[in-house]
Amino acid sequence: MRPPDWREQLRHARERGLTELSLEVGEARELPDFVRDFPQLESLHLTAPRLERLQLSFESLKRLRELRLHLPLLRELPNDFGQCRRLEQFALRGSELYTLPQGLEGVVRLELCDNPNLRINWATRNFPRLERLDLGNTLVHYLPESPRAFPRLRNLAIMGSAVSVLPESLSHWGENLTVYAENIPLVRLPVSLIKTSRLENLFLRQTPFARLVQCEEIQQLTVFERRLRLEGRRICRALAGRVRVVLR
DSSP: OOOOOHHHHHHHHHHHTOSEEEEEOTTOSOOOOGGGGOTTOOEEEEEOTTOSBOOOOGGGOTTOOEEEEEOTTOOBOOSOGGGOTTOOEEEEOSOOOOBOOSSOTTOSEEEOTTOTTOBOOOTTOOOTTOOEEEOTTSOOOOOOOOTTSOTTOOEEEOTTSSOOOOOGGGGGSOSSEEEEOOSSOOOOOOGGGGTOSSEEEEEOTTSHHHHHHHOOOGGGSOHHHHHHHHHHHHHHHHHTTTSEEEOO
C-alpha cells in the first residue's frame, strides 16, 4: 500500500488537532511553514532527505517538548528555538550542519550524533538542565572547561568524535555520570577524576589511552608514552572500586 502523501498527513493532523506529528516528506526540497497551523503541537518528528534549509516558525510552537529531525542535506537551522520555552528533547542525526543554533540551552536531552561537520563553541554556553548529551561522530574536538557547564548530566556520549582531551571540569559534572569515550584520540585522563564522586562508568575502548595503559612491552614506548602510561595506571587504580572503567 502506498504511504499517504505528507500534505494529506498535514491536513488530517490539522483537522484532528493532533499534539504529536511524525512527518516524512520524501523528495520535497521545500516545505511550507506548516507549524503555524499547529500551536498545540508537543512533539514533532520530521524526515526530509532532500531539504537543505528548514524555514519553520518555531516561535509559534509554545508547547513543543520534543523535536527530532532527520535531514541529511541540512546546512543551517534557525535561531529561534529559544522561543520554544518547553522544549526538553532535541535530536538532529545525520546532517551537514556546521554550528549548533542558539536557544537550546534549556533542553534535557540533546542528541547530535552523526553530524560529521558539526563544531560547537562552548565559550558562552551552559546547559543547566541537560541530562543526556550525544556528540558521537562529530567534529567536536573539545568539551567545556566550566565546572558549571552540565550540573545535571547523567550520560555523555562522544564516541567517534574529535575530542582528544577530557577536561578537568568533568569531575564536577552531574551525578552518577556515565561517559562513552570510545574510539576517540584520547591519550590521558584528567587527574581530578581521582577525587570525584560523581562518575559511575567510563568507557574507553579503542583509544590510545586504553592501549597505553594495557601495554606490557614498555621498551617499545617513548619516554613520554611511559609517563602517560604510568599516570594512566595510577588514575585507574584510584578509580577502582568506585568507577567502572572499561578499556576493552
